[in-house]
Amino acid sequence: MDQRPRLADVAARVGVSTASASLVLRGAPGPSAQTRERVLAAAAELGYRVDRAASLLARRRRHQLGVLLDVRNPFHAELVEEIHVEADKVGYEVVLATLTRDRDERRAVETLLDFRCEALILLGPDSPASFLDTLAQQVPCVVVGRMVRDAAVDVVRSSDGVGVDAALHHLIGLGHTRIAFVDGGRGAVAVDRRRGYRRTMQRAGLTAQVVGGDHTEDGGVRAGRLLAAAGDRPTAVMTSNDRLAVGVLDAFLRAGVSVPGDVSVVGYDDSVLARLAHIDLTSVNQDAPAQARNAVQAAVSRLDAGRTARSEMVLIPHLVVRGSTAAPASG
Amino acid sequence: MDQRPRLADVAARVGVSTASASLVLRGAPGPSAQTRERVLAAAAELGYRVDRAASLLARRRRHQLGVLLDVRNPFHAELVEEIHVEADKVGYEVVLATLTRDRDERRAVETLLDFRCEALILLGPDSPASFLDTLAQQVPCVVVGRMVRDAAVDVVRSSDGVGVDAALHHLIGLGHTRIAFVDGGRGAVAVDRRRGYRRTMQRAGLTAQVVGGDHTEDGGVRAGRLLAAAGDRPTAVMTSNDRLAVGVLDAFLRAGVSVPGDVSVVGYDDSVLARLAHIDLTSVNQDAPAQARNAVQAAVSRLDAGRTARSEMVLIPHLVVRGSTAAPASG
DNA sequence: ACCTCGCTTTAAAGCGCTTTAAGTCCCCTG
């Protein structure tokens, strides 16, 4: 297995300098059409590919965006996909770093910094604001999907208040008045959604009923059992996320509570789960593609347009109505 | 935002050469305890971190393993996690490249090659053997989870035949004789499992009954409906993967078929799904950690131990018995 | 014939780090 060809090999084969070859291969202006053609041909023949490490080193700018994600999170998967696409468009590469059992956020971020990423996009980070703030001193950071106060990071998220509100108004519009909420626990996101639920219910003059939960299927199953057995069962249930909703649906099914016949159920996230035919869950869509695009834009506007002011972008989510909601049984 | 400190800055602050500083920072032998201490202190003060691109370039060896994955696949997530851990142990870094809407396997692999990864680990690649073979000429490749004939790649996978066999013998041991199989479609993996089912059934002197499917929940739901409505319903169902099993369970639940009371169900993969309390599915575990470790070992043994012979490692899966299987109702 | 002016091409200087061969010291032998 001989060494991979170097730029010098391509240049030598054509009989030009490496400078010219480099120019051609990057599509930079300068070289004549003839030179261009011959260099390209030689590169193709040799199967030449530029060495990324060397290229990055020589370039003043790195044109790399670091993305911190949890590879086990399906929502992150969607985001990564769009980030890739968008970064491509604006001429940036993407470097991925995932959390693992013994690589926490700090460590993963360090990997990204070692690659000298010019900016970081952090998907739903759990780190405290203080850490994010310190990090932001070193490199532009964009936090996606989480509210962050008191840190110099840019934020792209969607408004949980609006999302919950839309879902509740859908239910209220169908005629529901006894609408329970299955909670998502202590995380920043869960708190926001619960607060939104309480506010909308109060404004609508309805009584709030919050059932404990934790953003997992099992939490939903527990809440579902509780609700199914309750004396004056609510006619509709809104959950803090889709996984909870799936658990609730499962518990209802086993308890013989029909959905949406006896009870309507609404989820949050419009995840792949919600779209499955046999789940067919009405849910709030956060528009992952838009969040991803905006995150990349935020990073790039700092890097290329010299923006320095902090930016917070709050997207408006929308409700996707499916088969798990209907008007309450009359009487 | 001033430039990040360079090795030269650290060295200058201590008053030693960059050579010494470099040695210290990599823990290489040579520098005295005193030098070591002072360099480390200076590096800490300056918040110095080595530039990966520069380091890679200067090093003869890159010590990087490229991993091709699909970020949407939960099984890949598990593998990536373990690969990271194992690579760490043997002194390799991991570079991730994921498939996205418009980045196919070929393109993702090119990214990895641009990073000059010394070896590639491909998680369940769909590319034809010819492509894998060509690729393997350029760089050591390890394919995980898929059988590959006629390509110079190393393979790490688990034996589907043994897995299916174990699951069926568990059912037969419980007293089942009418055991249906929900198929996974045309992929290499699905074919293997179906074949295993047919063989074991035949050897056991039982009649095979294969229901079409496609490795998705929806496929499982369709198969489940069919089975629930069948005249002489089987007393047990084995599925080609967990997602199918989940669909089957759902359909059974809706049709009033109790599991494991009326029918036992077995899945394949022992995914996170199977472990959920309300699903509690008996399933075949493929030991992802072991596959990951072996994949890394295979790569490293080529790189560091000079192995050149092709290697194929077939792991023995084991059955995890949970609540979805029981003896058939007597009579 | 001499200049100036574009268009191309290129020599050479890095990018930030690793590595190797060549020192430098200092202490110990003989």
Added chain:
DNA sequence: CAGGGGACTTAAAGCGCTTTAAAGCGAGGT
């Protein structure tokens, strides 16, 4: 006290590419 070692340290040569300043080179102008 010369010579030999051992323990450290460092100058310098890259790694493979980008980039910049300057050199070439015809063509057109005077």
